[in-house]
Amino acid sequence: MKTRLAAARGVLEHLRLDGIIVSNAYDVRYLSGFRGEDATLVVGRGTALICTDSRYWAQVAEEVSGFALERTDELVRDTAAAAARELGERAALGFQGGTLTHADFRLLRRRHGGRLRDVGDRLSRLRSVKEAPEIEAVRCAATMTDGALEAVVAAGLVGRTEAEVAWQMREELHRRGAEGPSFDPVVAAGPRAALAHAIPGERRIVSGELVVIDSGACVDGYCSDITRTFAAGTVREELRRVYAIVLEAQLAALAALRPGVTGHDADAAARDVIEAAGYGDAFGHGTGHGVGLEIHEHPRLRRRSRDRLLPGMVFTVEPGIYVQDLGGVRIEDTVVLTEDGYRLLTLFPKDLTIVD
Amino acid sequence: MKTRLAAARGVLEHLRLDGIIVSNAYDVRYLSGFRGEDATLVVGRGTALICTDSRYWAQVAEEVSGFALERTDELVRDTAAAAARELGERAALGFQGGTLTHADFRLLRRRHGGRLRDVGDRLSRLRSVKEAPEIEAVRCAATMTDGALEAVVAAGLVGRTEAEVAWQMREELHRRGAEGPSFDPVVAAGPRAALAHAIPGERRIVSGELVVIDSGACVDGYCSDITRTFAAGTVREELRRVYAIVLEAQLAALAALRPGVTGHDADAAARDVIEAAGYGDAFGHGTGHGVGLEIHEHPRLRRRSRDRLLPGMVFTVEPGIYVQDLGGVRIEDTVVLTEDGYRLLTLFPKDLTIVD
Numbered sequence: 001m002k003t004r005l006a007a008a009r010g011v012l013e014h015l016r017l018d019g020i021i022v023s024n025a026y027d028v029r030y031l032s033g034f035r036g037e038d039a040t041l042v043v044g045r046g047t048a049l050i051c052t053d054s055r056y057w058a059q060v061a062e063e064v065s066g067f068a069l070e071r072t073d074e075l076v077r078d079t080a081a082a083a084a085r086e087l088g089e090r091a092a093l094g095f096q097g098g099t100l101t102h103a104d105f106r107l108l109r110r111r112h113g114g115r116l117r118d119v120g121d122r123l124s125r126l127r128s129v130k131e132a133p134e135i136e137a138v139r140c141a142a143t144m145t146d147g148a149l150e151a152v153v154a155a156g157l158v159g160r161t162e163a164e165v166a167w168q169m170r171e172e173l174h175r176r177g178a179e180g181p182s183f184d185p186v187v188a189a190g191p192r193a194a195l196a197h198a199i200p201g202e203r204r205i206v207s208g209e210l211v212v213i214d215s216g217a218c219v220d221g222y223c224s225d226i227t228r229t230f231a232a233g234t235v236r237e238e239l240r241r242v243y244a245i246v247l248e249a250q251l252a253a254l255a256a257l258r259p260g261v262t263g264h265d266a267d268a269a270a271r272d273v274i275e276a277a278g279y280g281d282a283f284g285h286g287t288g289h290g291v292g293l294e295i296h297e298h299p300r301l302r303r304r305s306r307d308r309l310l311p312g313m314v315f316t317v318e319p320g321i322y323v324q325d326l327g328g329v330r331i332e333d334t335v336v337l338t339e340d341g342y343r344l345l346t347l348f349p350k351d352l353t354i355v356d
Numbered sequence: 357m358k359t360r361l362a363a364a365r366g367v368l369e370h371l372r373l374d375g376i377i378v379s380n381a382y383d384v385r386y387l388s389g390f391r392g393e394d395a396t397l398v399v400g401r402g403t404a405l406i407c408t409d410s411r412y413w414a415q416v417a418e419e420v421s422g423f424a425l426e427r428t429d430e431l432v433r434d435t436a437a438a439a440a441r442e443l444g445e446r447a448a449l450g451f452q453g454g455t456l457t458h459a460d461f462r463l464l465r466r467r468h469g470g471r472l473r474d475v476g477d478r479l480s481r482l483r484s485v486k487e488a489p490e491i492e493a494v495r496c497a498a499t500m501t502d503g504a505l506e507a508v509v510a511a512g513l514v515g516r517t518e519a520e521v522a523w524q525m526r527e528e529l530h531r532r533g534a535e536g537p538s539f540d541p542v543v544a545a546g547p548r549a550a551l552a553h554a555i556p557g558e559r560r561i562v563s564g565e566l567v568v569i570d571s572g573a574c575v576d577g578y579c580s581d582i583t584r585t586f587a588a589g590t591v592r593e594e595l596r597r598v599y600a601i602v603l604e605a606q607l608a609a610l611a612a613l614r615p616g617v618t619g620h621d622a623d624a625a626a627r628d629v630i631e632a633a634g635y636g637d638a639f640g641h642g643t644g645h646g647v648g649l650e651i652h653e654h655p656r657l658r659r660r661s662r663d664r665l666l667p668g669m670v671f672t673v674e675p676g677i678y679v680q681d682l683g684g685v686r687i688e689d690t691v692v693l694t695e696d697g698y699r700l701l702t703l704f705p706k707d708l709t710i711v712d
Binding site: 035036054055056058059095097098099100101102103104105106118120167171174180184194195196197199284285324 | 391392410411412414415451453454455456457458459460461462474476523527530536540551552553555640641680
């Protein structure tokens with residue numbers, strides 16, 4: 001935590017601020033260890049406060065050390081007062097405009113006499129290079145998801161509804177000790193697999209369809225993320241060809257991974273394969289995203305990303321092809337970047353598996 | 357939906373605006389029927405647009421009628437452009453500062469030449485008086501929770517962990533057809549019951565403790581919310597006395613309910629009983645909150661609430677007493693206000709039940 005706080009102080013020194021009000025809950029957890037909601041941090045060069053109301057005082061005492069507790073009644077108002085008291089009424093303060101609501105910003109503006117500056121995603125970016133225990137938590141979550149997928153496949157797909165399969169994923173993750181799924185599992189079969197954000201429905205999976213299963217577990221706050229696409233029975237040639245293209249694209253993106261490569265480059269490695277195969281328009285999302293305390297965080301692997309990949313970054317690689325009325329394929333792993341390439345954290349096999 | 361849209365237009369006419377940008381996801385769903393994320397509405401006197409990106413176009417076509425689809429690439433930027441095109445570059449626009457981030461507000465400010473006004477919670481308040489099918493959805497969710505609680509009690513409490521009981525609640529809700537729990541179930545036993553926001557842990561429930569179980573189901577997007585406090589085995593006199601006080605307070609608040617009463621009054625009815633018994637400081641939260649598409653919405657039943665209770669409003673009544681190191685009691689029902697009082701939607705019995 002001390003190293004993390006020092007990095008946050010590096011941000012405020014770089015921006016010539018006297019302090020930063022941290023309101024993004026993931027950043028609050030990362031910097032202080034606090035797992036609850038409705039807390040802010042006030043971080044100055046020599047100050048570290050955690051501000052929260054009576055519901056959480058016992059929890060703060062258990063989870064947080066190295067921060068003074070500021071007892072609040074109204075969070076933003078009392079945080080502003082604490083910052084003025086600790087750092088001066090004219091202090092130059094950073095805030096997080098990407099998560100602070102405009103109403104809360106106005107409250108802060110009314111209560112603080114000094115300069116206010118949006119620090120953007122600078123604090124959240126501190127989370128993108130992971131420490132060993134963080135990587136271990138994601139790996140552990142990934143192992144649970146691998147096991148849960150195996151159990152789902154063993155139970156079969158044909159004749160079950162998407163919602164039934166999604167619930168089984170949830171049960172299998174629970175049985176393996178996950179705190180929860182890292183997001184609501186996606187199970188999308190047949191034409192619904194063409195929707196990148198389908199909600200599992202009551203339609204029964206029939207033989208001849210592709211089934212996209214996208215899920216993850218949460219361990220000690222850290223997320224895993226994996227997608228596999230299965231063949232429910234024998235699927236026709238076009239779907240198998242699409243599967244082969246997506247797999248080739250995914251392997252190409254993985255092969256491109258090494259320190260210094262940008263998110264744009266990694267995305268292009270996958271996208272080139274899909275475009276060359278004539279499916280460029282059918283790949284409507286980015287190739288990947290960072291994974292950690294948040295299911296979507298830095299770095300971004302996509303066209304317009306300038307993020308430079310560094311050892312210790314944990315992210316997904318997940319190209320896909322979605323063809324309306326026909327179906328879709330997505331293949332996604334969570335990986336950690338290493339000095340000479342990458343290490344897979346999700347290990348479930350990627351050859352097209354036929355499941356009855 | 358037409359009545360709802362007319363009510364939203366009433367808000368913009370009242371505020372002399374040309375249009376409102378709706379960004380609160382619950383209000384988007386309420387006004388348009390759209391169940392996805394990442395969409396905004398542009399509502400003008402004669403205009404109704406829904407703005408979202410390619411992931412949701414198929415879903416919009418399924419779920420939404422009466423709104424023109426604006427296909428977006430970058431949501432806030434393209435929403436601002438659509439509003440300017442439909443309503444004029446100098447249009448006076450309302451926005452929702454309580455959910456719009458400050459960064460998005462600045463984007464909107466840069467893109468729009470006309471006046472911008474925060475409409476606060478005026479749109480969200482339109483949701484507080486429910487239509488019959490909305491009440492029916494909450495009732496259905498409440499019935500599922502009643503049944504789930506019965507099953508949990510039948511399985512016993514002593515010797516199980518809080519986390520095991522919480523998972524069973526989840527399973528029982530799923531088995532009864534809930535879309536999901538309306539929030540992560542709270543199971544807090546013994547001294548942990550003194551924390552109003554405890555996360556279920558791995559500690560085993562022992563005989564002689566009170567166990568607070570707070571949970572709800574989600575049906576067709578609508579939430580239920582119920583808390584019961586059980587005695588794991590025989591509990592000592594002081595805990596039984598605290599239970600009796602909370603029950604008396606809850607019944608007093610219910611008895612005070614009728615059209616025209618304020619949230620302050622209903623809160624006072626419960627609070628007076630608890631204060632008279634000498635536990636005023638141990639009741640640190642409000643007496644209730646509205647329930648609907650959101651688990652916490654208008655009206656508010658608490659000290660500083662001026663909300664006036666009207667027939668068709670659905671809300672909780674949930675006083676509690678929390679004594680550090682000893683334990684806690686909360687008794688909560690979801691009710692609908694009627695012309696001459698209220699109707700309980702949660703029907704689980706409220707006498708102190710001893711569960712082994």
